[in-house]
Amino acid sequence: MSSFDSMKQSRTGALVGFALMAVALVLLPVLFGKGLGNTWVRNLDFAMLYIMLALGLNIVVGYAGLLDLGYIAFYAVGAYLYALLNSPHLVPLLQGTGLEWILGPSIWIVIPLAALVAGSFGVMLGSPTLKLRGDYLAIVTLGFGEIIRIFMNNLNHPVNLTNGPRGITLIEPITLFGHSLGKPLHLFGLEIPPLYQYYYLFLALTMFIVFVSIRLQDSRIGRAWVAIREDEIAANAMGINTRNVKLLAFAMGASFGGVAGCLFSSLQGFISPESFGLMESIIVLSMVVLGGMGHIPGVILGAVILVFVPEALRDVINPLQNALIDRKIISGKIIDPEVVRMLMFGLALIFVMLLRPEGLWPSKRRRAELHPKTDDIARQEKDSVADAERNHD
Amino acid sequence: METFIQQIVNGLVMGSMYALIALGYTMVYGILSLINFAHGEVVMIGAMVTITCINLVSSIAPGLPGSLVFTAGLLMAIPITMVLGFSIERIAYRPLRKAPRLTPLITAIGVSITLQQVAMLIWGRSPRSFPAIFGEDAPHKLFNLDVSITNIQITIIVLAILLMAGLLIMVEKTKLGRAMRATSQNPEVAGLMGVNINTIISMTFVLGSALGAVAGALYAANYSRADAYIGFMIGLKAFTAAVLGGIGNLAGAVLGGIALGLIESVGAGYIGPLTNGFLGSHYQDIFAFAVLILVLVFRPSGLLGERVAERA
Amino acid sequence: MTLARYSLIASAVLALAACGQQQNTEQPKQDPNAAKPAADAKPADAGGEAVVKIGHAAPLTGNIAHLGKDNENGARLAIDELNAKGVEIGGKKVKFELLSEDDQGDPKTATTVAQRFVDAKVAGVVGHLNSGTTIPAAKIYSDAGIPQISPSATNPDYTKQGFKTAFRVIANDIAQGKALGDFAVDNLKAKKIAIIDDRTAYGQGLADEFEKAAKGKGAEIVKREFTNNQATDFMAILTSIKGAKPDVVFYGGMDAQAGPMAKQMKKLGIAAKLLGGDGFQSGEFIKLAGDAAEGQFASQPGLAKDKMPGYADFNTKYKAKFNTDIQIYAPYTYDATMLMVEAMKKANSTDSKVYLPELAKIEYSGVTGPVKFDEKGDVVGGTVTVYQVKGGKWEVMASVGGAAAPAAAAPAEAKPAEAKKEEKKQ
Structure with a gap:
């Protein structure tokens, strides 16, 4: 909601920014396609x-x-x-x-x-x-x-x-x-x-x-x-x-x-x-x-990260492992990269939630809720949780 | 008729296992109001560790009777899952006790994925077969009818009844049980009355995990296999059973488990003829969810659950 | 957060992407004579030779990674042999390069992998392993005009899509289901049959074809039951099957389910034999089913290993190179790769548009037997071999169907005695 308030405040700035972003989004597949191959255009689609x-x-x-x-x-x-x-x-x-x-x-x-x-x-x-x-x-x-x-x-x-x-x-x-x-x-x-x-x-x-x-x-x-x-x-x-x-x-x-x-x-x-x-x-x-x-921006970020990171890992981990095997540096039973990928996913879910329960890019309201600015607010929040506990059952 | 009795027996065996696992879910929920999504994976780890321990025991001391080897393997697996349950609570849930309700649910999913992948790293992806320690598990004929039941299946039902009765008595009669009930009613007041809430919560996870290990071991023995994927589906079904019975209610979990086992078994056996071939046993997994939805629509707090006010 | 700030971030992301792009294009310049077998996207010019890339896709991770690696090894063996021998196409010496990618057995990933191959301008693709990945990938190859030969996808739909670029060197489920149906009625003398499938593309397809064939031969289908590919408890469906008293229980699915299923049949006292396709013709099945595996039947498309014309030779080469046993499909990926190059030689071009017509009408004699495609791209006269567990090992029972069988069976005189009397079916 803040985006529209501030747009009124600095209309020209926002318009320039908007135009820049539009150009960037239009050119994005070209950059991805020429730089990283059409596979990444497909990843963009996804x-x-x-x-x-x-x-x-x-x-x-x-x-x-x-x-x-x-x-x-x-x-x-x-x-x-x-x-x-x-x-x-x-x-x-x-x-x-x-x-x-x-x-x-x-x-x-x-x-x-x-x-x-x-x-x-x-x-x-x-x-x-x-x-x-x-x-x-x-x-x-x-x-x-x-x-x-x-x-x-x-x-x-x-x-x-x-x-x-x-x-x-x-x-x-x-x-x-x-x-x-x-x-x-x-x-x-x-x-x-x-x-x-x-x-x-x-x-x-x-x-x-x-x-x-x-x-x-x-x-x-x-x-x-x-x-x-x-x-x-x-x-x-x-x-x-x-x-x-x-x-x-x-x-x-x-x-x-x-x-x-x-x-x-x-x-x-x-x-x-x-x-x-x-x-x-x-x-x-x-x-x-x-x-x-x-x-909204946070959710978009979350989606982009979870689509791109596994694909980027494919570009890094698999060739690395193949190269290592080919050069006989590691051999025999290798660690399945799929398992590593999922393991990292699972651990990331746990630790992001522990460290930033509000997410990577939270809304102001949510951040304020979970990281109260003053002790007073903190006490209020605590009280309301206690209330909820009491009302439960 | 024989077919029907056989289906009831099948359902009871399946239901006993659901009930044992459902107890783990319902205990945690009763105290923390939290779905411990990772409980299914604890069951899986219990099954895998039991298999490994049994292999270990039979390689160290070959020639021991099967039941002894099984007990030894199980007694080694239980402490491991207890530690696992304890650590899950300490690492993934305790720091988030005051966080919004969705947050611990996401860590629970994270723990679940992590445990599954760790199991794959340790035991690989293909199923592990349960060692043939019981010799040929020849079926008995029940009531001189053409209804078969094996020793393992009898063990499952008997053990499940004993453990469930033990747990109920513990919760009702002992000091620990009283503390658990107090914590579940109102943690703050329980704390004021001298109950160490953190210890009680840890104990709940430890007990639930131990029951999960037993269920996992019995599962592996009954189907003579286990793999890293089993935890998810059986955990889901057991959770459904717990909700069906009224989550937070121990007797409800048992009732829900048995009911779900019977519904699935009888449903899969008879849905084809009943619907004239329109629906078949491919809808077996739907029964659990369909019944759940129906029960919740008409009794939103489950079969034995008490009516509770919506918590904001 | 203002829109202006969004766009700042967006442009930062873009700048990053652009940097990534630069790095990426620089990489090949740094080592132009990249002799690495895979992974390099740009065509490397190795000393006057033309480099031709052949793609290979299979799940290299996940629960059938061992089969995927096996497929890759088969293709790699073929490529290495061709390079060692030296192939000249269009008056130029050609060096082949294998690009191997992991499709994770997942349809969505398979299309990404297919796109990577198209980007890398491969001359042809050997793969994918699963039907579920082969079918969506086929569309991308067809759009790009790149020939695709699957060594192991058996779902009939793959070649039914009408793509001119889609081929397979293995008998499809129609052939396998029919062979099994014939076997159940003719050899096992089954009159009442119960069918179970695991509701996967593979299991359901095979079970449907089996049902058609068995019905066609006059058998009665007394029960049709279903399970899923995660299940371990089959007591409910087996109990209702028991009530119908079948002579044979057919299961379309994999070993992880078939093993416990055989055990539970024994628990319930079902005397009928279990019969199935290549999904559980594996050592895993015997391990999981234990005693209950004894006497059960399962088939495998293709000739029995000891009847494949070039199998012994191939086996030696494979073991020497990779120091491991062949799983299932390696001979098929080897043949697929070889015959793709054979078509290039015939057309005297490595351009996919030029050699594609040659591939369609090729007649090739490979390790797995003679290969020839029909107008859809299916292999003509695919043979199916049925095995039975005897003494804890899979033994050949019969080879069913297929024009290829008699020609190939001739040199294999040293077959087990008990298998001989079942041979009359051919």
Whole structure:
């Protein structure tokens, strides 16, 4: 919210900064592509996807304080929706039903539809769990995520809807203004390869989602979410319709996930249930918490770190280990780099939380809460925790 | 009918193991209101250490009877998981006792991932087979029907009942149990009454981990294998069981565990015929969650849980 | 936090990225004659020879890392032999270089790896190992026009996508499932069959094909049950199978589940034999199942090792070079690499667009037997061999299907006596 206050204060400075950032973001894939190879452009694409996911989960977890461990289900819903509508998989099923027209819809329909469908799944998950306390909610959302994945994995019988564990192949790339993103685009004598086009599309949607997030945060609804997060009973007493506001949080968060899923599906051209396991939910949650819950720049940072660091490790650790083996410096049973990577991930989660429970780049409010400036505030905070302890049970 | 009785037996065996693990979750939750997500991994470590210790014992003293070797291996594994449980609480949870509730949950996930990877470093990724110390574990026929049950399965049920009864008596009758109950009711007042809260919390983790080690060892013996991945799913199911019974309630954890075991077993066996082939045993893992959601919708604090006010 | 400050940070990140870029481009200049076998992205010009890169992808980490390394070794052996022998293509001496990448067995990582190969301008790719990684990667190779030969992906969907660049040198699940179905009905005389699968792309695909084949031969499928690839408790589904009294229980899945499953069948007193595919035709299965492994059946695509025309020779070379045993697919990656180069020779070009048509119509006689592709890119007449556990070891029972079998079976006279009477199936 501070960003808009200060923008008023130094409008020109902000505009210059904004322009610089825009240029930087436009040039980013070119720099990455030329410098590090197209692989890193692909990594950029994935970073954008995860930023969208993390921002969506941030609404549920960061703003409204509802712990959701099954968030990836909405990503899956979006991905499958796009895949089913844009691949030949449903053709035999729809033949002769007069419904063939639903296949291959325009992107302007699919993306809002994905947001809508994922959002309704969010409400579906939200409504029975409204009364649940934090930890019960965590386990129920986790269960919901697993249920969705198990259904995707098994709905190839009796009607072959999802093609089961084999996944859906031959998913068409997104078509924008009559141009398929799967083909290079010729513009002003420049050839823009598909990966770059995806980047710009993802960037645009990420920007949109960032914008929506900022506006939501500053809105009446955003403040209601924070109120619920801090004290649901008090929020209720202040006249907030906690049920509707919570459901809205689930729906908004889920719809971002649905959009990201759509894009993932079209970028990959192949999806299968194994991409939507519990570990993915945990990784997205880690992005939110690591970066700084409820703080948009923090969440973006968290997502970028968790996408880039493992890939950078691939560039460093694997060649190093291969070189060492080739030169016979180490031999026999080597330490599995995947294990090292995951071990570092696990340890990082523990130590970041211990040292900076508020995340790497927290919002001012959260930092103040956890690192009180004066003893007086510290005492207040302590009292309120003690109150909470007393009220519990 | 025989098939049905067999399914009940299967469910009881599975449920006893869920119950033992669920106790670990529910004890910690009762006192700290914290989901100890890493408990499943403690069970896994218990299983792996038992296998290693059994191999060690049988290589040092070959020819010992199987039950003796198993007991020796288990007695070596229990202290290790106790230390592990104690350290998890000290390192990952105690510094965060006053932090927002989400924070210790994330460290718990971190501990869980770390333990799994450490287990892979030590034991590798492929499953370890349980040494054949019991000879041929020939099935018995139950009630002269075509219903089989093996010695290990009988051991699981009996041991689980004994341990659960022991724990309940301890919590109800001993001084330590009273201190635990007091801490769970109100830590501050318990502290004022002379209870050392930190010790009690550590003891809770140590006890839960010991039960977890037993469950892990029995699991490894029953399925004759264990690997670094088993902790996650069984931990999740046991946690579901604890929530089902009413988390924080010991009897509830036992009830929830047994109920979940029976639901899964009978559900997987009969869902196909019941739904005319529309659903099948591939939805076995869904039952746990579906039942959980249903129970929580109608009884938000579980089967035996008391109604509690929403905590801000 | 103002927008101005965001953008400052963003530009700092950019500057960093740019620095990273400079370093990266400088690196090859510092050692232009990089003789390292892998990892270098820029084509190195090694003294007048043309350097041709061949990509290889498999999970080199994770729970099937041993299989991935085995595949890599097979390809490496082929590359080293070709380089030692010296190959001339297009009037130029060619030096081959193997770029090996780890796809972690994960579909998303596989596409990243595929992109790395395209960036590195490889002439062709041998891989990936799993079906789940091979299928999404195939699209990227197809878009870039790079031929891909999988040594071990058996899911039929891989070649069904219609990509001209996709090939495989192993029989797919349709062939394996059919061979197993025939075997169950013809050899084991099964009339009632129960089927379990682990709901993975592999297990489900194989089980479906088996079901079709067994039904086609007139067997009755009395139960179809399911589990997952993390499960260890099968009592519930086995109990309901027991009630249906099958002659054979078929399991589509891996050894980590099949082992305990065999044990639990014994516990429940199910007398039916367990039958399955290459997922549990392994030493691991025997270890996990213990006594219960005895008498169970599992298949492996391809000829039995002692019937592969060049296996003995290959085995010696492999052991000498890597000082370890062959796991499963190394002979197939070796053949895949060799026949890719053979196609280059025939086309007299290492350009993927030029040699691709030659690859499609190649007829090659490799270590694993003769290789020829059909119009989809599947190997023609893939053979499947069924094994049984006898005395704690896998013994060859029968080789089923495939045009390749009789030709290759001829030189292998010294086969076990008990296997002989089962040979009539061919």
